Every structure is written in structure tokens, then in C-alpha cells.
Amino acid sequence: MDTRSLLQRISEFMAVFFERLSDLFVPSDGGISMIIVRPAKPTDSGAWLQLRCGLWPDGSEAQHREDIDRFFAGDAGEPRAILLAENGAGCPVGFAELSIRAYAEGCDSDRVAYLEGWFVAPTARGSGVGRALLAAAEEWGRAQGCREFASDVQSDNEASAAAHRALGFVEVGLVRCFRKDL
Numbered sequence: 001m002d003t004r005s006l007l008q009r010i011s012e013f014m015a016v017f018f019e020r021l022s023d024l025f026v027p028s029d030g031g032i033s034m035i036i037v038r039p040a041k042p043t044d045s046g047a048w049l050q051l052r053c054g055l056w057p058d059g060s061e062a063q064h065r066e067d068i069d070r071f072f073a074g075d076a077g078e079p080r081a082i083l084l085a086e087n088g089a090g091c092p093v094g095f096a097e098l099s100i101r102a103y104a105e106g107c108d109s110d111r112v113a114y115l116e117g118w119f120v121a122p123t124a125r126g127s128g129v130g131r132a133l134l135a136a137a138e139e140w141g142r143a144q145g146c147r148e149f150a151s152d153v154q155s156d157n158e159a160s161a162a163a164h165r166a167l168g169f170v171e172v173g174l175v176r177c178f179r180k181d182l
């Protein structure tokens, strides 16, 4: 091998070496760039189920499982999309469920991207996972042709209300819900 080829091989080796090495370090943004948000796949059913039970513990596991199966079978009108956040180890740590609503409080368009569910595992909170999920959700909404994005929160969920405000949502009203048997 001549000197030129040898130098070329060394330079290629060093480029790959430094690329791999950089993967071992947490970036200076505190690790946020290691979060991957992607659409959920059928193989994510178990992880999504676990996270969903965390957000809506009042629903039975069987009911959640049924909703998940219907979604992947394409039989569910809602949600329209599920985004899953993975940490650097490839472990699912949060999700967002999205729909499009013809009406949402405070909105003036009739095709509003809607955040039906938003959850980050307690141990992963406060490190940008929720923010990354919402950024991807907004992208999804734009891609669906929506120009407004809406959400709702239980009136006593101050933490979530604060997180919504921190991410640019503006509070537009407080609704009380009622029901009766027919």
C-alpha cells in the first residue's frame, strides 16, 4: 500500500472512531438531543399500554389494550396518531395521542389538531421529553393541514397547565362537565 492510500485509510478510520466516540457522551444540551420521537408501531403496544395506564389509571388494562388493538387494526377513528418518545437507551418514556377535532374551545378553524393525551414517565420528567413530544405533535398537525393546536387539562392539574403555558399554549376557558342517564 502506498503512503497516500495508507493516509487515506487512517483518515477514514479516525472519522469513524470519533463518530462512535461522540455517541458515548451526553451532549451539552443535557441529553435532550438523545430523545427520539417517532410514530408508534405495533411492536410498541406493550410500552404504550404501560404509559397509557399511567396517564389514565381509571381505565382498565383490558380497555386500554382494546383501544390499542383497534388503533393498530385501523378501526379507531380516534386517536389519529400516536407519538412515542424514546430515551438514549431506546426505552419508551412518553407518548402523545393526537386527533383532529371539528371544534375546540377558543379556536376559530374547524380542523384543529388536538392533544388527546400527553404523558411522560415520572422518572423522565423535567428533562425535555414533553417538549420534544409537543414539537413533533405540532409538526404532525401542520402536516395534516391544521393551523391551530388545542388541548385540555383537568382543572386541578396545575403542573400540566404550567407545562402547557411554558410551551406556548394560551388558556382560553374553563369548562364544567355534566352527564345524566337516558
Ligand SMILES: CC(C)(COP(=O)(O)OP(=O)(O)OC[C@H]1O[C@@H](n2cnc3c(N)ncnc32)[C@H](O)[C@@H]1OP(=O)(O)O)[C@@H](O)C(=O)NCCC(=O)NCCS
Residues within 6 Å of the ligand: 055, 116, 117, 118, 119, 120, 121, 124, 125, 126, 127, 128, 129, 130, 131, 132, 152, 153, 157, 158, 159, 160, 162, 163, 164, 166, 167
Ligand atoms: C405534563 C408532562 C407531559 C410534561 O412532561 P415533561 O417531560 O416533564 O416536560 P418538559 O421537561 O419537556 O417541560 C416542558 C416545559 O414545561 C415546563 N414544566 C414541566 N413540568 C412543569 C411543572 N410541574 N411545573 C411547571 N412547569 C413545568 C418546563 O419547565 C418546560 O418549560 P421550559 O422548557 O420553558 O423550562 C408531564 O409532567 C406528565 O406526564 N404529567 C402527568 C400527565 C399529565 O398531566 N399530562 C397532561 C394532561 S393530558
